[in-house]
Amino acid sequence: ETGVTQSPTHLIKTRGQQVTLRCSSQSGHNTVSWYQQALGQGPQFIFQYYREEENGRGNFPPRFSGLQFPNYSSELNVNALELDDSALYLCASSRGRQGSYYEQYFGPGTRLTVT
Amino acid sequence: KNEVEQSPQNLTAQEGEFITINCSYSVGISALHWLQQHPGGGIVSLFMLSSGKKKHGRLIATINIQEKHSSLHITASHPRDSAVYICAVTNSNTGKLIFGQGTTLQVKP
Numbered sequence: 001e002t003g004v005t006q007s008p009t010h011l012i013k014t015r016g017q018q019v020t021l022r023c024s025s026q027s028g029h030n031t032v033s034w035y036q037q038a039l040g041q042g043p044q045f046i047f048q049y050y051r052e053e054e055n056g057r058g059n060f061p062p063r064f065s066g067l068q069f070p071n072y073s074s075e076l077n078v079n080a081l082e083l084d085d086s087a088l089y090l091c092a093s094s095r096g097r098q099g100s101y102y103e104q105y106f107g108p109g110t111r112l113t114v115t
Numbered sequence: 116k117n118e119v120e121q122s123p124q125n126l127t128a129q130e131g132e133f134i135t136i137n138c139s140y141s142v143g144i145s146a147l148h149w150l151q152q153h154p155g156g157g158i159v160s161l162f163m164l165s166s167g168k169k170k171h172g173r174l175i176a177t178i179n180i181q182e183k184h185s186s187l188h189i190t191a192s193h194p195r196d197s198a199v200y201i202c203a204v205t206n207s208n209t210g211k212l213i214f215g216q217g218t219t220l221q222v223k224p
Binding site for chain 1 (some may be wrong): 160
């Protein structure tokens with residue numbers, strides 16, 4: 001059983017650019033959640049995808065968008081990057097929707113730096 | 116006030132010491148998670164519990180639903196235990212995972 005993987009590991013972008021982060025969920029998992037973790041803070045929920053549809057969203061602007069594919073892998077897209085978007089982006093997969101009693105398995109994260 | 120509060124924020128211990136990290140929450144939950152994060156690294160789930168107590172090796176997690184409080188204990192601490200420990204709860208109304216700010220633990224040899 002493979003774990004959750006994310007790519008790239010690190011990324012440096014310029015303000016105003018767009019970025020796409022990728023997450024491959026653990027085998028057998030149909031739900032992917034994305035989190036943003038600023039330095040020294042706990043993760044903040046961005047959104048969740050369950051069976052290719054968005055299933056809940058945190059307090060993030062529309063320039064944060066996502067996709068989930070039939071194989072349950074997922075992308076996080078951020079447009080018009082701002083300096084405050086610099087953070088560790090984590091994805092987590094699970095067998096069921098958030099709120100159900102299923103453990104979330106986290107990926108290693110993508111460190112995004114916006115200059 | 117944060118919905119999930121951890122204490123202490125920072126903790127330094129000597130190798131071999133018994134360590135306790137506390138977590139209090141103010142919302143109804145369906146589960147509580149203890150997570151470990153190494154510097155620059157991703158998150159590893161240590162425990163998920165909704166009642167009672169769980170043990171895995173030198174780690175013990177307890178939860179008191181009535182008091183809305185959980186503790187993570189590390190027995191015979193080791194420098195490799197140095198990490199950030201994060202408490203997170205699944206809100207039973209919204210289904211969202213809410214994280215505490217984390218406790219930074221340093222175990223010195």
